[in-house]
Amino acid sequence: MSDAWNALATHADQLRSVSLASLIDDPNRCDRFVRQLGELHVDLTRHLATNETIDLLLSLAEERSVTAMRDAMFAGEPVNTTEHRPALHVALRNTSDRPILAEGHDVMPAVHAVLRKMRKFCNAIHDGTWTGASGRRIDTVVNIGIGGSDLGPVMATEALRPWWSSGIRARFVSNVDPSHLADTTSDLDPATTLFIIASKTFGTQETLANAHAARRWIVEALGDEAVSRHFVAVSTNAERVENFGIDPENMFEFWDWVGGRYSMWSAIGLSIAVAVGFDQFERMLEGAHEIDCHFRDAPPAENIPIVLGLLDCWYRDCWQCQSRAVLPYDQHLHRLPAYLQQLEMESNGKRTRLDGSPTTHGTAFVVWGEPGTNGQHSFHQMLHQGTTMVPCDFFIAAESCEPTEDGRYDMLVANCLAQAEALARGRDLAQIEGALRASGMDEADVAALAPHKVMPGNRPSTTMLYKRLDPATLGRLIALHEHRVFVQGVIWGIDSFDQWGVELGKHLANEILPSVTGATFGSGDATTQHLTARVHALRNELRAVARRCVG
Secondary structure (H helix, E strand, O other): OOHHHHHHHHHHHHHOOOOHHHHHOOOOHHHHHEEEEOOEEEEOOOOOOOHHHHHHHHHHHHHOOHHHHHHHHHOOOOOEOOOOEOOOHHHHOOOOOOOOEEOOEEOHHHHHHHHHHHHHHHHHHHHOOOEOOOOOEOOEEEEEOOHHHOHHHHHHHHHOHHHOOOOOEEEEEOOOOHHHHHHHHOOOOHHHEEEEEEOOOOOOHHHHHHHHHHHHHHHHHHOHHHHHHHEEEEOOOHHHHHHHOOOHHHEEOOOOOOOHHHOOOOHHHHHHHHHHOHHHHHHHHHHHHHHHHHHHHOOHHHOHHHHHHHHHHHHHHHOOOOEEEEEEOOHHHOOHHHHHHHHHHHHHOOOEOOOOOEOOOOOOOEEEOOOOOHHHHOOHHHHHHOOOOOOEEEEEEOOOOOOOOOOHHHHHHHHHHHHHHHHHHOEOHHHHHHHHHHOOOOHHHHHHHHHHHOEOOOOOEEEEEEOOOOHHHHHHHHHHHHHHHHHHHHHHOOOOOOOHHHHHHHHHHHHHHHHHHOOOOOOOOHHHHHHHHHHHHHHHHHHHHHHHHHO
């Protein structure tokens, strides 16, 4: 281990006997542990960290060349080393006139051209210029994609539901399970439905299987000639798009320097733009660009993504935390945990460093969570009293997008703040015994019950507070986490932009598929062959029952 890591490990051992409650009670703590960027307030006071911790983490960042790697990414250098590509998602939301280069060429003219095309299309949907094959207006867009072509758009459209344009619904299909498409289209009219097929190569198996099923649904209702009016594509493969029946003029381009889980800012976000209107989509890009500028220019000690990424490494490697909970106290952010799960676990769930050697530290949290207050009535029990420390991220707006006068939103805010405080401070045995005695409980019952109510506290959390969840705020939050994940990857010395771990399962599925369909038998290992045989046996039983019922 390096000197910086050794110093942090020693420091962590020293902090194990320090209570988080005592750190929070320092009246000057907010001066060093609160960050403010425009409307975004990031409270780090409830972390198991002191001024010395931050200084040691910043030394680690310097040792690991975090700022140099950041600069390399913004300069368009191939920071995705295993695929020899830049990672220029920052170009997609670059609202300045600053050029951004990839292999020496400014990518911004191409980015702006696609954005103009997206605006024109969105306007045509909204003003009724684009109609279906029967001449009726489109009232529903269905995005068919998977992974980054689904999670970002569905998360953002749900988050921005109050901004949905009147009369336009957005739905999403990702799972190759036939039930997903069937359930999604069950109450739709083919004549007023438009599908967006989102696949970079137009060859993603699950996406294309669903796309062809959707095509059959349209053709059965409206005929073959209707396909061109009810499908558009987000892809780079014009030939495959045209073979499907989509006019290449209705293909929205993006580039191989855009990673899937970083692509909601590109044409992959077309479903977002249609749902909320292109002006609101641009505001989301502007919010993300604010964070990009902050990440690019702010000194490390004041740089919110850098500090958050460093704290993540602190807990993962010096405190051996295995997971982090994402707790949005906003129902519109109900898909945020799943989105951040992919962003972090697919980016940094790696065991091999850039030089090909095995990692010497843990990498990536298991990221999970649910909106509050629902989570309080399920897994918060483990957060408060479980044997595993789970750092938590709380998200809360000062004001709801659905204002009411019945006090429910005040209740939500109070619960968010209370959960963070309870996790940090806990409640010890003496406090509980005193409260039970004050309630009139006899000593025998106090002695029996009190230990079960102890909460150890010392559970760290971040609270992200903002005025209201609007498009710009959402852009800030997502860009902040993208850069946070990048910082983690630099510290661990891994490539945050590839995802080779998804390949083996796909390869094996292709080998096993003929056995599942019955075309051949014997694919896979002994267990797979046993399970495949059992699948066929169960199917035969179901067919036999069906024949008896018909008879």
